[in-house]
Amino acid sequence: MSESATAAGRVSRPGRAGRAPALLCAVAALTAALALLPLPVSAPLLAAQLLAFAALAVKLRERRRQGRRADRGVWPALVAAAALAITAEVGGSAHRGALPVSLTMTAAFLLVSHSQLQLLRQRVRSLAGAARLDIAASTTSASAIAVALLMPRLQESTDLPAGAVLALLVAAVAGVAVLLQATACAVLTARAPDRRILLVGGGALLLLVPDAVDVHLLATGPGAVLPTAVHGAATALALAAWAVASRMPRPAPAPRLDESAGAVAIGPALIVPLCLALLWWDHVRALPTQAVALALATLVLLSLKATTVVHRLAQLNSTRRQALTDPLTHLGNRRALTARLHELEGGDEPFSLSLVDLDGFREVNDTLGHEAGDELLRQVAARLREGCGADDLVVRQGGDEFALLSPGSTLEAATERAQRLHDLLRVPYLLEGKRVHVGGSLGVTASPGRGPVADVLLRQADAALHAAQAGGGGAVAYSAELDEARQRAAETVAQLLDAVGSPRRRGGPGPGGRIVAHYQPQMDPLTGAVVGAEALVRWEHPTRGVLAPFHFLAAAEEHGLMPALTELMLEDALTRVKQWRELGCDRISVNVSATCLRDDRLVATVRAGLLRHGVPASSLVLEITETEIIEDLATSKRVLAELVELGVGVSIDDYGTGYSSLAHLRDLPVEELKLDRSFTAELVTDARTRAIVRTTVDMAHSLGLRLVAEGVEDARTLEVLRLLGVDQTQGYFHSRPVPPAELSAWLRENAAARPRVH
Numbered sequence: 001m002s003e004s005a006t007a008a009g010r011v012s013r014p015g016r017a018g019r020a021p022a023l024l025c026a027v028a029a030l031t032a033a034l035a036l037l038p039l040p041v042s043a044p045l046l047a048a049q050l051l052a053f054a055a056l057a058v059k060l061r062e063r064r065r066q067g068r069r070a071d072r073g074v075w076p077a078l079v080a081a082a083a084l085a086i087t088a089e090v091g092g093s094a095h096r097g098a099l100p101v102s103l104t105m106t107a108a109f110l111l112v113s114h115s116q117l118q119l120l121r122q123r124v125r126s127l128a129g130a131a132r133l134d135i136a137a138s139t140t141s142a143s144a145i146a147v148a149l150l151m152p153r154l155q156e157s158t159d160l161p162a163g164a165v166l167a168l169l170v171a172a173v174a175g176v177a178v179l180l181q182a183t184a185c186a187v188l189t190a191r192a193p194d195r196r197i198l199l200v201g202g203g204a205l206l207l208l209v210p211d212a213v214d215v216h217l218l219a220t221g222p223g224a225v226l227p228t229a230v231h232g233a234a235t236a237l238a239l240a241a242w243a244v245a246s247r248m249p250r251p252a253p254a255p256r257l258d259e260s261a262g263a264v265a266i267g268p269a270l271i272v273p274l275c276l277a278l279l280w281w282d283h284v285r286a287l288p289t290q291a292v293a294l295a296l297a298t299l300v301l302l303s304l305k306a307t308t309v310v311h312r313l314a315q316l317n318s319t320r321r322q323a324l325t326d327p328l329t330h331l332g333n334r335r336a337l338t339a340r341l342h343e344l345e346g347g348d349e350p351f352s353l354s355l356v357d358l359d360g361f362r363e364v365n366d367t368l369g370h371e372a373g374d375e376l377l378r379q380v381a382a383r384l385r386e387g388c389g390a391d392d393l394v395v396r397q398g399g400d401e402f403a404l405l406s407p408g409s410t411l412e413a414a415t416e417r418a419q420r421l422h423d424l425l426r427v428p429y430l431l432e433g434k435r436v437h438v439g440g441s442l443g444v445t446a447s448p449g450r451g452p453v454a455d456v457l458l459r460q461a462d463a464a465l466h467a468a469q470a471g472g473g474g475a476v477a478y479s480a481e482l483d484e485a486r487q488r489a490a491e492t493v494a495q496l497l498d499a500v501g502s503p504r505r506r507g508g509p510g511p512g513g514r515i516v517a518h519y520q521p522q523m524d525p526l527t528g529a530v531v532g533a534e535a536l537v538r539w540e541h542p543t544r545g546v547l548a549p550f551h552f553l554a555a556a557e558e559h560g561l562m563p564a565l566t567e568l569m570l571e572d573a574l575t576r577v578k579q580w581r582e583l584g585c586d587r588i589s590v591n592v593s594a595t596c597l598r599d600d601r602l603v604a605t606v607r608a609g610l611l612r613h614g615v616p617a618s619s620l621v622l623e624i625t626e627t628e629i630i631e632d633l634a635t636s637k638r639v640l641a642e643l644v645e646l647g648v649g650v651s652i653d654d655y656g657t658g659y660s661s662l663a664h665l666r667d668l669p670v671e672e673l674k675l676d677r678s679f680t681a682e683l684v685t686d687a688r689t690r691a692i693v694r695t696t697v698d699m700a701h702s703l704g705l706r707l708v709a710e711g712v713e714d715a716r717t718l719e720v721l722r723l724l725g726v727d728q729t730q731g732y733f734h735s736r737p738v739p740p741a742e743l744s745a746w747l748r749e750n751a752a753a754r755p756r757v758h
Contacts (some may be wrong), residue, residue, distance in 0.1 A: 077111040077112075077114050077115045077118075080108075080111055081108045081111035081112050081115070084104050084107055084108040084111070103167055106167065112178050112200060113178050115200055119197050119200065133301055133302075133304055133305040133308065134305065136301050137271055137298050137301040137302050137305065138271065140294045140295075140297045140298040140301060141271045141274055141275055141294070141295065141298040143294045144275065144278055144291045144292075144294035144295040144298060145274065145278065145291075147287075147288055147290050147291040147294060148278060148281070148287045148288065148291040151288050151290065151291070152288065271298060271302060272299070272302060275295040275296075275298045275299055278291060278292070278295045279292065279295055279296075323335060324336040324339070326395070326396040328374055328377060328378065328396070329377055329378055329380075329381035329396050330381070331381050331384075331385075331394050331395050331396045331402075332393055332394065332395035332396075333395055333396060333397070334395065334397050334398065336393065336395055337393065337395045337397065337403050337405060338454065340393050340405055341353070341405065341454040341457065341458075342454055344405070344407060344447070345447065345453050345454050349407060349408055350408065350409065350410060350446060350447060351405065351406060351407045351408065351409060351446065351447055352404075352405075352406045352409035352410065352411060352413070352414030352444065352445065352446040352447070353403065353404070353405055353406075353414075353444075353445055353446070353447070353457045353458070353460075353461045354403065354404040354406075354414060354417075354418050354421075354442055354443065354444045354445075354461065355397075355401065355402070355403050355442065355443045355461040355462060355464075355465045356384070356401065356402040356403065356404065356421070356425075356440055356441070356442050356465075357400060357401050357402075357440065357441050357442075357465055357469065358376075358380065358400035358425070358438055358439070358440050359438065359439040359440060359441060359469075359473050360437070360438045360439060361373065361376065361377075361399075361400035361438060362400075364376055364431070364436060364438065368431055368432060368434070368436070372431045372432055372436075375431055376429055376431060376436070376438065377396070377400065379429050380400075380402070380425065380429075380438075380440075381394070381396065381402070383421075383424050383425060383427075384402060384404065384421065386424070387417070387420060387421045387424050388404055388406070388417075388421075389406065391406070391407055391408070392404060392405065392406045392407075393405040393406075403461075404421075409446065410446055411444065411445065411446035411477055411478075414444045414445075414446055414477075415444050415475060415477040418442040418444045418475035418477075419474070419475045421440070421442065421475075422439075422440055422441075422442055422473070422474055422475050425438065425439060425440040426438075426439050426440070439473045440473065441465055441468035441469045441473050441474065441475075441476075442464075442465065442468055442474070442475040442476070443461045443462060443463065443464030443465030443466070443467065443468055443475075443476055443478065444461065444464055444475060444476065444477045444478065445457055445460035445461045445464060445477070445478035446478075460478040460482075460483070461478065463478060463482040463483055463485075463486050464476045464477060464478040464482060466482075466486065467482050467485070489555065492552065492555060493555050493559055494512070495511065495512035495513065495541070495542075496512060496539070496552055496555060496556060496559075496561065497512065497559075497561070498510045498511055498512025498513075499512040499513045499514050499515050499539055499540075499541075500515055500556075500561055500564050500565060500568070511542065512541075512542070513539060513540045513541045513542045514539075514540050515537065515538070515539055515540075515565060515568050516537075516538050516539075516540055516572075516739070517535045517536065517537060517538070517568075517569055517572040517573065517576075517740070518535075518536050518538050518737035518738055518739055518740075519533040519534065519535055519536070519576065519588075519737060519738060519739075519740060519743045520533060520534050520536060520730060520731075520734075520735060520736065520737040520738075521533045521585070521730070521734055521735050521743065521746070521747075521750075522534065522587075522589070522708060522728045522729070522730045523728065523729050523730070523734050524727075524728060525718060525721055525722040525726060525727075525728070525729045526722060529584060529750075530583070530584045530585050530747060530750055530751075531584075531585075531586065531587065531728055532585060532586060532587035532588065532589060532621070532728070533576075533580070533585050533587075533588055533589070533743065534588075534589040534590075534591075534623070534730065534737075535569050535572065535573040535576075535588055535589065535590050535591075536549070536591075536737045537549055537553075537565060537568075537569055537591075538737075539551065539552050557593065557595060560595075562593045562595040562596055563595065563596055563599055563601070563602075566590070566592060566593065566596045566602075566605075567605055569590050569591075570590055570605065570606065570609050570620075571609060572740075573588040573590050573620070574588070574609050574610065574612075574613040574615050574620065575613060576588060576740050576743075577615055577619045577620070578613050578614065578615050579744070580743075580744070580747055581619065583744070583747040583748060583751050584747065584750070584751055585747055586619060587618070587619055587620070587621055587649070588619060588620060588621070589621040589622070589623050589651060590620065590621070590622055590623065591622075591623045591624075591653065592622045592623065592624050593628065594624075594627075594628035594629075594631050594632075597624060597628060597629070597632075597635070597636055597639055597640075598631075598632050598635050598636075598639075600639075602639060602643075603639060603642045603643060603646070606620070606622075606643065606646065606648060607646060610646070610648075616647070617646045617647030617648045618647050618648075618649065620648050620649065621648070621649035621650070621651050621671075621672065622643060622648060622649070622650055622651070623651045623652075623653040623674065624636075624640075624650065624651070624652065624653060625652070625653050625654050626652050626654075626655070626664060629652075629664065629668065630664070636668075637667070637668065640668060640669050640670075641669055644669040649671045649672060650668070650669060650670045650671060650672070651670065651671070651672035651673070651674055651708070652664075652665075652668075652670050652672070652673050652674065653674045654674065654676045655673045655674055655675055655676060655696070656675060656676045656678070656679055656692070656696065657676045657678065665699075665703060665705075666703075670705065671705060671706060672705060672706040672707075672708060673696070673700050673705055673706070673707050673708070674708045674709075674710055675693065675696060675707060675708065675709045675710065675726075676710065676711075677710045677711025677731075678711075679692065679693055679709075680693075680709050680710065680711040680712060680713075680717055680721070680731070681711055681713075683717055683720050683721070684716050684717055684720055690720065690724070693709075693721075693724055693726075694724050694725075697724050697725045697726060698725075701725070706727045706728065707725075707726050707727050707728075708726070708727065708728040708729070708730060709721050709726045709728070709729050709730070709731075710730050710731060711730075711731050712729045712730060712731030712732070712733045712734065713731055713732050713733055714733055715733065717731075717733070718733055
């Protein structure tokens with residue numbers, strides 16, 4: 001049966017859930033009304049109440065599987081305590097002060113105490129362990145005092161043996177202790193009262209009444225004991241048992257340890273002097289042996305409690321250290337940094353905060369493995385500790401990020417130290433027998449030492465760290481200009497997000513403008529005919545005009561917008577090439593970033609676009625730099641192979657710069673090389689450049705590759721490229737990048753007369 005069906009079954013029988021407590025209340029009320037009758041008349045009613053408790057125990061046993069495991073030992077103890085109380089009352093009515101009666105009441109009190117502590121454990125877990133020893137020590141110490149003061153008098157006024165008197169006193173003192181415990185439980189749960197605990201406390205109070213009266217009557221003379229208190233106590237305990245097994249409210253959150261730590265020392269501070277006073281008094285005036293034994297037992301119990309508390313505090317201290325320590329480097333962690341920041345911000349002393357981020361850590365992980373990366377972090381931690389003072393806190397925040405907190409340090413001193421640490425971090429590391437170079441970026445800020453500034457300092461240090469990373473590493477101190485720059489960057493990102501989504505939005509561009517494609521034609525240098533065009537991304541910003549890629553591509557890469565930008569460019573390029581094929585522009589080139597090249601969705605996106613526009617795959621060329629390819633060579637080869645299988649062309653952009661390898665030309669499925677503009681710029685004036693270009697042209701043709709030269713700015717450069725055998729040229733000499741409408745008009749003019757556009 002499903003849980004929902006089971007729950008529905010329980011809800012559909014509300015009447016049965018209330019029968020047992022209703023019956024119990026009726027029996028208890030009848031018993032209480034007739035409790036003043038003589039024993040021969042009330043005895044059957046006492047038996048009836050015992051039978052009611054037995055029936056309750058059976059009923060609760062049926063419901064025990066519904067409760068929490070922690071509750072299952074509570075309700076049997078409460079029912080047993082109620083039954084023991086009634087049994088003691090039956091026996092006490094005929095034999096007041098008898099040893100079995102006192103022992104029975106003591107057992108009832110112990111069961112009540114156990115139930116209270118079990119319920120308390122659900123609410124205040126930090127107190128439940130020591131509370132048992134506190135109750136035991138309080139009971140034995142109070143019993144020792146009671147025995148010392150009352151036992152001689154009771155022995156003189158009654159003919160009870162010493163054992164019975166002792167048991168009677170212990171039972172009474174146990175009742176007092178349980179009542180005090182009940183009061184403490186009620187206080188600790190006062191913010192969210194628990195009816196179960198209140199019912200148990202009421203039962204404890206009512207159980208104490210007949211015991212106290214018995215002691216008083218035995219000491220002063222005959223009298224009448226009201227059994228109504230026992231009946232009421234039994235009823236309260238039984239109702240508490242029913243509440244535990246039936247309702248089981250969810251415990252409230254436990255209080256923090258420091259809110260209840262004073263309770264650890266209150267008990268010993270009060271009890272130890274009393275026990276020592278009793279032992280001293282025994283030397284002055286002989287006390288009953290039982291009183292001395294109980295006092296000594298109390299000291300033993302308090303010694304056990306002290307041992308327990310010391311062990312507990314040691315565990316808490318160890319747990320706290322673990323919670324504030326990074327397990328890999330044994331530095332502090334983010335929690336330790338936050339705690340120390342809040343400590344320092346309350347004082348008047350200035351302090352500085354520096355954030356450290358490693359440069360090149362990812363490459364170490366990727367090439368040497370995570371074990372080498374962990375060892376690198378440990379060595380970095382050692383160097384940071386070495387470069388900081390004894391009062392400084394060095395923490396690892398996570399990954400390859402560290403933080404330094406220096407009390408008494410100004411911004412100038414912290415910046416100088418950060419520069420020294422930067423130089424220290426650049427010293428090569430020895431990992432698996434290899435020398436590894438890793439740098440670091442540091443952002444530094446300082447507090448004047450007034451007011452709550454923890455969050456502000458973290459934000460300022462983070463802004464300085466980003467500035468250091470943007471500058472290629474080093475140490476940067478915070479200034480207000482950095483916040484302004486970050487705010488502008490955040491606004492730019494928000495506008496860029498809006499612009500990327502503008503083509504999908506009806507009603508035109510939003511507040512961020514829109515992303516568009518401009519096109520630059522590619523020409524045959526021999527005939528002057530257009531053979532293709534390159535799509536170049538532009539951002540039509542609402543206030544800054546048309547922005548070139550270097551204004552926003554870094555932000556797009558950082559915030560994961562490159563796939564969306566690439567998809568926009570592909571969609572526009574495939575739309576245009578379908579229109580321009582009849583004008584001689586048979587091929588469109590689109591740039592693809594390393595992020596997109598590692599994205600398995602790229603091939604599917606290209607395939608879907610080709611099918612949607614009905615354009616042959618040979619009309620699309622994807623331009624990728626060689627540096628981007630080697631970032632993940634295996635994935636790049638697989639994705640490029642799938643693109644070539646579709647029929648799409650692949651071009652290596654900016655060839656001759658960055659990381660170039662003949663092996664990649666042999667292994668990668670490329671059809672075109674685009675010579676970087678740095679070679680065409682000096683082609684006319686530098687003979688070595690011409691030799692490099694000639695060699696590159698010959699190599700490309702030998703491999704069956706097409707060579708395209710970018711950055712053609714004048715007729716002399718075009719003529720040299722033509723003589724060197726370059727296949728295609730591209731640059732401002734032919735046309736600047738223009739919107740699609742302008743290129744359409746230009747293509748029509750070129751198709752008619754093939755003029756050169758300056």
